[in-house]
Amino acid sequence: MTFSKKLINWYSVNKRDLPWRETKNPYHIWLSEIILQQTQVNQGLPFYDAFITNFPSVFDLAAAEESEVLKLWQGLGYYSRARNLHASAKYVVNELDGVFPNTYKDLLKLKGVGDYTASAIASFCFNEVAPVVDGNVYRVLSRYYGIDTPINSSKGAKEFKALAQELIDVKNPSDYNQAIMEFGAIQCKPKSPECVVCPFQESCVAFNTNRIGELPVKIKSAKAKKKYFNFLVFIDDNGNTLLEKREGKGIWQNLYQFPLVESKSNLDADAFETELQAHDLVKGQAYKWSQYNKEPIVHKLSHQHLYTTFWVVNIKALKTEVIPVGRIRDYAVPILIGNFIESFNF
DNA sequence: AACCCGGGGCT
DNA sequence: AGCCCAGGGTT
Numbered sequence: 001m002t003f004s005k006k007l008i009n010w011y012s013v014n015k016r017d018l019p020w021r022e023t024k025n026p027y028h029i030w031l032s033e034i035i036l037q038q039t040q041v042n043q044g045l046p047f048y049d050a051f052i053t054n055f056p057s058v059f060d061l062a063a064a065e066e067s068e069v070l071k072l073w074q075g076l077g078y079y080s081r082a083r084n085l086h087a088s089a090k091y092v093v094n095e096l097d098g099v100f101p102n103t104y105k106d107l108l109k110l111k112g113v114g115d116y117t118a119s120a121i122a123s124f125c126f127n128e129v130a131p132v133v134d135g136n137v138y139r140v141l142s143r144y145y146g147i148d149t150p151i152n153s154s155k156g157a158k159e160f161k162a163l164a165q166e167l168i169d170v171k172n173p174s175d176y177n178q179a180i181m182e183f184g185a186i187q188c189k190p191k192s193p194e195c196v197v198c199p200f201q202e203s204c205v206a207f208n209t210n211r212i213g214e215l216p217v218k219i220k221s222a223k224a225k226k227k228y229f230n231f232l233v234f235i236d237d238n239g240n241t242l243l244e245k246r247e248g249k250g251i252w253q254n255l256y257q258f259p260l261v262e263s264k265s266n267l268d269a270d271a272f273e274t275e276l277q278a279h280d281l282v283k284g285q286a287y288k289w290s291q292y293n294k295e296p297i298v299h300k301l302s303h304q305h306l307y308t309t310f311w312v313v314n315i316k317a318l319k320t321e322v323i324p325v326g327r328i329r330d331y332a333v334p335i336l337i338g339n340f341i342e343s344f345n346f
Numbered sequence: 347a348a349c350c351c352g353g354g355g356c357t
Numbered sequence: 358a359g360c361c362c363a364g365g366g367t368t
Contacts, residue, residue: 038363043354077352080366114365135363154347190362191356222349249367251351298358301352335353 003144003200004169004176010199011179014186016041019048021178026100026125027058030110033117034085038078041185047076058100061086062093070254070332077335079255084112104130115161123173131164132177133157136184141167142216143188146205151216224300228265229308230272231258231337233292233344234281236315240322241346242281243331251301256331258310266296266307276313287315292344299336310340 001009015021018041020032031051035044050072055061061069066086073082088110092100101107103126107118115133122128131137138151141160149156169176187194195207206212234242243256261275269291276282276289292310299306323331325346333341 034364036363037365038352040354040362075353077354078364080351081364084365112365116364249350253351299353300358303350 002169004167004179006199007179007183008169008172008175010187011175011182015178015182016186019045019052024125026102026121028052029121029124030100030113030117031085033120034081034112035076037081037117039076043076047073055089057098058089058092059098061089066254067332071330074255074332074338075335079252081112083254084110087111088113102126104128120177123177127174129168129170129173130177131161131168131173132181133160133164134181134184136181136188137164138216139190140180140184140188143193143206143212144200144204146209146211146215148215148217150219152219222303224303224305226305226307228263228267228296229306230261230263230267230275231308231310231340232261232276232279232281233258233310233312233340234315234318235312235325235346236318236322238317238322239325240318241325241328242318242320243323243328243333251304252334254332256333257337267309272311276311281318281320282313282315285315287313289313292340297336306336308336310344312344 020028023029032044032048035047035051051061054072055064064086066083069082069086070079073079076082091110092098101109102122104118104122107113107121108115110118113121119130119132122130123132138156138160141147141163142149142151145163147159147163149159151157151160164180167176167180187198193212195201195204195212198204198207201207206215232242234240242259244259246252246255246257259279259281261279263271263275267275272289272291276287290312292312293308296307296309299308328341328346
């Protein structure tokens with residue numbers, strides 16, 4: 001039996017019941033694939049349900065405000081996915097009369113849809129022979145064929161894509177694509193793969209040469225930089241606080257946060273006092289402050305480790321646009337801020 | 347080709 | 358705290 005036939009058989013027996021497997025609706029599939037980028041099924045599931053409920057059609061999503069989409073995305077991370085999702089929904093509605101693109105080539109024109117996602121939608125919804133190469137596929141193929149080209153190199157990307165193109169079942173591209181990814185997700189796992197009960201054991205190069213733990217090969221990424229964040233949690237005499245929208249290019253674009261003072265290292269009380277006195281929002285006014293967390297909260301992102309301290313600043317009045325503390329949960333915030341809001345007794 | 351973009355889980 | 362996981366976009 002061919003590799004692809006064997007995979008599809010395995011899939012028919014072992015596949016999980018997942019909501020996006022009950023539909024061929026390209027809008028639903030697109031939504032699920034964007035949510036599942038860099039995200040485990042268990043983490044993405046509740047977000048998929050929430051998006052389907054709040055935006056049943058691409059027209060509903062296109063009609064929403066970006067702030068609403070980001071609020072629903074809160075906690076999932078990689079927020080450019082939400083911004084691109086919303087922009088692409090508007091594109092589909094305004095430029096394509098709400099008709100979803102139905103080829104790999106046209107799907108690629110959507111913001112946030114790259115090679116993997118275009119292949120997934122084209123094959124799942126329209127039976128196009130477009131092989132997917134995601135993290136699972138890299139792992140399965142590198143092990144089964146004993147390929148040690150780094151998967152995150154351009155050479156690796158080409159090599160694995162070409163191999164996937166050869167292997168795909170042209171009669172059933174949808175099931176083949178789903179099968180190889182599902183196999184990587186629940187059988188040929190990164191850690192402790194189930195080789196003992198694997199139907200490919202006999203012909204798997206990595207298993208037979210004892211290299212399961214070494215494959216796939218990946219080029220190490222740079223170490224995360226440390227940053228020191230001080231958030232100013234203002235509370236005025238009328239029960240208002242202050243949030244600012246993050247603009248520009250860095251992390252959390254278009255999300256909200258408490259006014260931020262970045263420092264070179266963790267600030268002690270004296271150093272913070274100096275910073276605060278010089279701050280535009282408090283200059284020349286009476287205030288009282290307290291340090292919310294003694295030890296910095298370490299929030300880890302792929303490329304940054306954020307050593308974070310929340311400073312609660314009581315002040316008579318804020319000379320700028322304020323937010324009643326009761327409204328604070330209306331704003332999309334990074335989970336680091338969200339966790340603080342949930343634990344702080346406003 | 348190198349770097350940026352979040353968050354969660356496991357040890 | 359240190360490690361792993363996982364697509365797309367930008368420079």
